[in-house]
Amino acid sequence: MSHRINYRKPVRYELMYGREAIRAIRDFPVGYLPIGCLERHGDHLPMGLDVIKAHKICCIVAKAIGGVVFPPHYYAGTHNMTCQQLAKYTGEWGNIYTDATAKDSLVDVINQLALAGIKVLVLYSGHYPQSQIDMIREIADDFKAHPTITVIPFCESLIMEGDHAGISETSLMLYLDKEMVNMEAIGEENYRDHGWSEGNAPEKATAARGERDVKEIIAYLKSEIEKALS
Known part of the structure; x- marks a missing residue:
């Protein structure tokens, strides 16, 4: 089903008066x-890719369904890494994870959003290792006892095949903002570092696939929001 997107509709909370x-x-x-978090996504996508x-x-x-989009939270990404792993992925790659504070920070924010009048919140994580999926699901479960707000945990990998800077994420960004994608910088070294294969090679990414995936996300979230509001 196609959803009409009102591109002129203001939805960003921080820009409202x-x-x-x-x-x-x-x-x-x-x-x-x-x-999400700040994390290397090859050399062809930005460090803030997950949250962007x-x-x-x-x-x-929001422009298709309705609602208000709150400012992105870059310091809400976990990865459950050892100190040795962090020495590489943070020390060498510059990735920033906040396992110790992410959940508490999000709970604090969500309580404030409930007080402001939000009844249904889509907690959309663009970062989705298992530790992150577990965290957003735990937060949603914790808020089931809240009297006024329902939290819908979401990441792309819950409804489609995700990846890390491969065909899926690269396609999404080619559709969302192609100026942020440098296809010439993919490089053989990143195949080794990110574990890409022939099946999920970023060179195969297309804006058409990204658009298709966004339409699937709209349909899924529309259904979940309607159920939560009913």
Whole structure:
């Protein structure tokens, strides 16, 4: 099913003015919180890819369905790594993970969003190792006892085959903002570092695939939001 996207509709909370922001929440009390971390995605995608991607998709979903998109949270990504692994992936690659604080930080933010009037919150993680999926699901479970807000945990890998800077994420970014993709910088070294194969090679990425995947995300989240509001 195709969803009409109103590209002129203001959805970004941080860009709204005073009563405009409050009215937006009152009119349709659905929020989107894009989260993730700063992490190397080859040399052809930006360090903030996970959160940039999640934020851009949240804005499209909100323009199609309704709701308010809250500012992206770059310091809400976990990876459950050993000190030796962190020495490589943070010390050498520059990845920034916040395992010790991510969950508590998000719970604090979500409690504030509930107080502001949000009834349904899509917690969209553009970063999705198993530790991250477990965390957003745990947060959603914890909020089941909350009297006013429902949290919908989401990442792309829950409904489609995801990857790390391969065909899936590269296709999404070619659709969302092709200026952020440098296909000439993929390089053989990144195949070794990121474990790409023939099947998920980033060179096979297309904007058409990215658009198809975004439409699938819109349809899925529309269904989940409608169930939560019913």
